[in-house]
Amino acid sequence: MKPTRPQEPIRWRDRDADAHALESRAALLADAARHVQPLAPRALSRVRSEVVAQRSRRYRFGGFGIGRLGVRARFAFAIGLVILCVTTAGGAKVLWRKVVAAARGPAPAAVEPSTRPTAHPAARVSARAVAVEAPPEDVPPPAVEAPPTAEPATAPPAVRETPKPRAARRALVVAPSIQPAPLAPVEPPPSLAEASAPAALGSPRPAPAPTGPAPSPPAPASEAALVAEALVDLRQRHDARAALATLDRHAREFPHGVLETEALRTRVEAVIQLGDLKTALRILDGKVASTEALGADLTLTRAELRAAAGRFREALSDFTEVVDGAAGPLVAGGDERALYGRAVCLGRLAQDDRARADLLAYQKRFPEGRFALEVKRLLAGKESSPRP
Amino acid sequence: MKPFAPLATPSARVTVPLPKADVGVNRPPGTLDFDRVYQAHAQTVARWAARLGGPGVDAEDITQEVFVVADRRLREFRHESQVATWLFSITAKIVANDRRRRRIRRWWLRLTPNAGHDRAATTDSPLEQLERRERRRHFYEALDGLGERQRRVLVLFELEGLPVAEIADLTGLRAGNVRVLLHRARAAFLKRMTARELSESLARPDPSDASDPSDPPARTEERE
Numbered sequence: 001m002k003p004t005r006p007q008e009p010i011r012w013r014d015r016d017a018d019a020h021a022l023e024s025r026a027a028l029l030a031d032a033a034r035h036v037q038p039l040a041p042r043a044l045s046r047v048r049s050e051v052v053a054q055r056s057r058r059y060r061f062g063g064f065g066i067g068r069l070g071v072r073a074r075f076a077f078a079i080g081l082v083i084l085c086v087t088t089a090g091g092a093k094v095l096w097r098k099v100v101a102a103a104r105g106p107a108p109a110a111v112e113p114s115t116r117p118t119a120h121p122a123a124r125v126s127a128r129a130v131a132v133e134a135p136p137e138d139v140p141p142p143a144v145e146a147p148p149t150a151e152p153a154t155a156p157p158a159v160r161e162t163p164k165p166r167a168a169r170r171a172l173v174v175a176p177s178i179q180p181a182p183l184a185p186v187e188p189p190p191s192l193a194e195a196s197a198p199a200a201l202g203s204p205r206p207a208p209a210p211t212g213p214a215p216s217p218p219a220p221a222s223e224a225a226l227v228a229e230a231l232v233d234l235r236q237r238h239d240a241r242a243a244l245a246t247l248d249r250h251a252r253e254f255p256h257g258v259l260e261t262e263a264l265r266t267r268v269e270a271v272i273q274l275g276d277l278k279t280a281l282r283i284l285d286g287k288v289a290s291t292e293a294l295g296a297d298l299t300l301t302r303a304e305l306r307a308a309a310g311r312f313r314e315a316l317s318d319f320t321e322v323v324d325g326a327a328g329p330l331v332a333g334g335d336e337r338a339l340y341g342r343a344v345c346l347g348r349l350a351q352d353d354r355a356r357a358d359l360l361a362y363q364k365r366f367p368e369g370r371f372a373l374e375v376k377r378l379l380a381g382k383e384s385s386p387r388p
Numbered sequence: 389m390k391p392f393a394p395l396a397t398p399s400a401r402v403t404v405p406l407p408k409a410d411v412g413v414n415r416p417p418g419t420l421d422f423d424r425v426y427q428a429h430a431q432t433v434a435r436w437a438a439r440l441g442g443p444g445v446d447a448e449d450i451t452q453e454v455f456v457v458a459d460r461r462l463r464e465f466r467h468e469s470q471v472a473t474w475l476f477s478i479t480a481k482i483v484a485n486d487r488r489r490r491r492i493r494r495w496w497l498r499l500t501p502n503a504g505h506d507r508a509a510t511t512d513s514p515l516e517q518l519e520r521r522e523r524r525r526h527f528y529e530a531l532d533g534l535g536e537r538q539r540r541v542l543v544l545f546e547l548e549g550l551p552v553a554e555i556a557d558l559t560g561l562r563a564g565n566v567r568v569l570l571h572r573a574r575a576a577f578l579k580r581m582t583a584r585e586l587s588e589s590l591a592r593p594d595p596s597d598a599s600d601p602s603d604p605p606a607r608t609e610e611r612e
Contacts, residue, residue, distance in 0.1 A: 008551060009570060022578055029530070029581070030546045032523030036438040038431050039448060047452045048426055054456050070464075 223257045226250040230266050240270040265298060272301075281305040296322055297331050300338055307345055316345040333370075336362070340371045420462050425471060426455060432472070433479050439547045440483040440540065442528035443521075444490060453482050469560070476558045480540055530580040537561075538573035545570055 012027035233243035247267045271280040284302040303318030319342035343358035359375050437450035457478050531539055544555045556563045
């Protein structure tokens with residue numbers, strides 16, 4: 001017969017002490033350990049009041065009862081809190097920009113909300129970055145001039161007083177040159193707005209006063225109207241950021257428009273006006289398909305930017321194309337800048353004979369030119385070339 | 389209030405049953421009242437804390453921690469078990485954490501284990517109190533070598549005096565598992581207790597050596 005198993009184990013203290021001496025000794029220890037004094041009523045009430053106090057503290061400081069939420073709810077709450085913080089920070093940033101823009105001057109009137117001046121990547125480069133990247137001297141400053149239009153002769157000879165930002169002025173001052181070269185003569189801005197906008201839209205020319213009311217862009221705006229608005233922003237209101245915003249809108253709406261070159265020219269001018277020479281050079285470097293499509297003026301600008309960046313070989317090829325006329329007709333004063341720039345690049349590349357020949361040619365062709373004094377000093381001095 | 393004073397004789401059956409209050413049984417979620425739970429189970433939780441923790445444990449502090457957790461999680465109680473089972477699991481975890489903290493603190497500060505106060509035995513003589521404290525310390529020293537589940541089962545069976553079925557309810561185990569755990573826990577406990585008694589008897593000086601004229605102190609004096 002199979003022995004039945006006892007249902008309940010026998011405790012040590014219930015065993016026979018004589019037959020199980022070891023268990024009886026363990027029972028003695030267990031009896032001693034069994035002595036526990038219950039909590040006094042005062043201790044019980046103290047514990048309860050402490051628990052209730054912790055509960056009230058938890059509800060008061062626990063974030064509206066977040067402690068009662070489950071794990072998923074807490075996770076969702078944390079994600080929502082992060083999103084809220086990010087959006088709040090973004091909104092505060094936008095508000096700060098608006099406040100700063102309002103404090104700096106009147107906002108451009110009647111500008112579509114999408115064309116408001118926003119933070120363009122080109123405007124984020126600080127003056128310090130531009131100044132640090134400035135190469136050594138003996139390179140002509142990149143002349144910031146208005147690009148010519150197809151009819152430069154009909155442009156009104158209005159003197160342009162572009163208030164350049166401090167970064168741009170500093171970059172131009174520290175730009176490499178043989179001597180502190182005089183700034184490029186201010187060219188009359190043959191505005192594309194003057195050339196194309198009236199013809200395209202048949203509307204009167206916008207008011208020349210910067211603070212005057214500007215015509216609101218038609219909706220949907222035509223390509224010429226967008227480019228014209230960018231030019232007005234850039235040359236009359238002197239607001240390069242607004243111009244860049246308008247050009248961004250143009251790039252979105254007309255990615256392959258017929259005025260792409262004009263838009264590119266305006267964009268480069270706006271970026272240079274903001275003092276971001278690096279971005280301007282990057283924009284022009286991206287258009288290396290053919291200098292003929294780029295135009296002589298943009299090729300000349302690119303050559304000067306490359307020389308300012310220390311890329312003398314590439315600048316020399318650009319200068320040579322401009323001087324030889326392969327890049328197309330030049331704006332007034334462009335050949336003078338090209339000839340002097342090529343001489344500087346040749347001097348930097350240790351081609352002294354060719355540099356001297358260019359300097360002599362400059363002296364012969366432009367005896368009263370803007371670089372005449374510098375060329376004369378170089379030719380008469382000990383140095384035989386613009387190389388320092 | 390009359391203090392809890394179990395009978396001292398080993399043959400006496402001292403069983404402290406769980407409170408039979410209907411708190412938390414067959415109630416829809418969210419209807420548990422903290423005050424009722426506290427009144428029904430506070431003393432039980434304090435007793436569990438004291439017996440599971442051993443000497444040096446602050447039962448009042450552990451009770452407070454347990455009911456703070458219970459108060460926070462009261463709405464999440466799904467009534468799939470008794471409230472006592474739920475509270476015992478909380479108590480066991482908090483006591484285990486407390487024991488671990490105290491062990492680390494002892495190791496870090498090079499402290500000796502505290503024998504604790506035997507406040508219940510106020511009518512005993514000082515000698516009896518000392519003897520009971522020593523036995524209690526020995527019990528928990530032997531108990532410290534057991535695993536956590538074996539420790540819980542042994543305490544519930546030998547100290548709380550609960551039957552196997554109630555231990556199974558409290559711990560969430562099956563009765564057969566409880567028996568196996570109890571068997572192994574008792575064997576391990578007795579083994580450690582025997583080893584400890586043996587080491588103490590070896591370390592204790594032989595009383596017959598005290599009357600020996602050639603004992604080490606005498607020889608030391610001769611050398612001096």
